[in-house]
Amino acid sequence: MKEAARQARAENRIVGLVPTMGALHAGHLSLIERARRECSPVIASIFVNPKQFGPNEDFSKYPRTFESDSGKLERAGVDSLFVPEPAEIYPNAFSTYVNVDGLSDRLEGRTRPGHFDGLSDRLEGRTRPGHFRGVTTVVMKLLQIVQPNFAYFGRKDAQQSRLITLMARDLNLDTEIVVCPPVREPDGLALSSRNIYLNSEERQAATVLHHALEAARRELVAGVRDALQLQAVLQRTLSGERLARVDYAEIVDADSFEPVVRVSKRCYVLLAVFIGKTRLIDNLYVEPKSSESEELFFHF
């Protein structure tokens, strides 16, 4: 893979990378499509990264559908597919990890380093300890192997995209990180490889995430800016669904992912909700139309 990518760069071609864990759906393919508009060659990777799964998570049962994935990628016009083995990515005595702390200025200089709630430790990182360390480590490795000009990620995983963007900037990578909008089912459910775990009753119930985000949007359009009030609306909508158990429902600053008191700058409404045993995430990205105006743009 290194040799092929090096060759493309030597020919002054624009190399694009789309990292995935396979079980591909239209969300992944939208990243490929975007990459194809901006790059040639487009390289996709499939690697179910053991280091980003917790001990009680679904690593062993994560869907692996290589035959169908490679067909989809070929039809989508991907030039190369990189499918490394875990032992190639993590040889014996693998010892080096990338961790994005996201230590905010407010916390800089605290006397007990390690006792802050860094960007990787909150929200997704709180429920899934070590998850983001696994993600940023494997993404760093993929970016080192391919050294693409552009790498494409989905905003469905908003905190992940933010961490990867920060990592690329902080470590002076020559790759530009491109974050793309989520692709949804017609009823609003964000596409996810984990949606296949849902039975038909749960699949129906899973629309509650999108309904909750819609309810928050309606409040914001009506002029509500208070985060607690918005959270209450999220909780009320989610608690109306018997199969849903909320992990978190928060309104956070789009850069720091710290909770906001009022919606006044760019922010995310973030949801993580168990539907039965399946944990789903979704978000609504909100940005002011201009610095003077109270009006907002909404991005589902």
Ligand code: AMP
């Ligand atoms: P995964 O295979 O789940 O690791 O996802 C690979 C990439 O696809 C990540 O950058 C995800 O954020 C992105 N992705 C996942 N779901 C969607 C979606 N519904 N729409 C757009 N991108 C997505």
